[in-house]
Amino acid sequence: MTQNPGNIPPALTESAGRFAELRHRIHAHPELGADVPRTAEMAAALLREWGYSVHTVGGHGLVAQLKVGNGARSIGIRADMDALPLQERTGLPYASQLAGRMHACGHDGHT
Numbered sequence: 001m002t003q004n005p006g007n008i009p010p011a012l013t014e015s016a017g018r019f020a021e022l023r024h025r026i027h028a029h030p031e032l033g034a035d036v037p038r039t040a041e042m043a044a045a046l047l048r049e050w051g052y053s054v055h056t057v058g059g060h061g062l063v064a065q066l067k068v069g070n071g072a073r074s075i076g077i078r079a080d081m082d083a084l085p086l087q088e089r090t091g092l093p094y095a096s097q098l099a100g101r102m103h104a105c106g107h108d109g110h111t
Helices: 010-014 017-030 035-048
Strands: 053-057 061-065
Touching: 010 017, 017 035, 035 053, 035 061
Parallel strands: none
Antiparallel strands: 053 061
């Protein structure tokens, strides 16, 4: 059972394990620069599952839209998906499986 510090909605705390697993998968398979097909597809699949319409932009970029009510207001959120050309030496169980590639700046934490 996931602990709930504060007033986090139960749906989020119940999904914490799934989000951690997704983050670990992204971290273990880093993609560089604009060449992020695997990461983009994972993000797009999850957004579609949640009811967003998803469109690709510039290759592997994503724009997701969720209409609520009359859709008169909108919000934009930008998130990076790429890794850095660095060798990972963290020893984490989900460490990069690709030599010379690592998520070292937190991108996979908010993709």
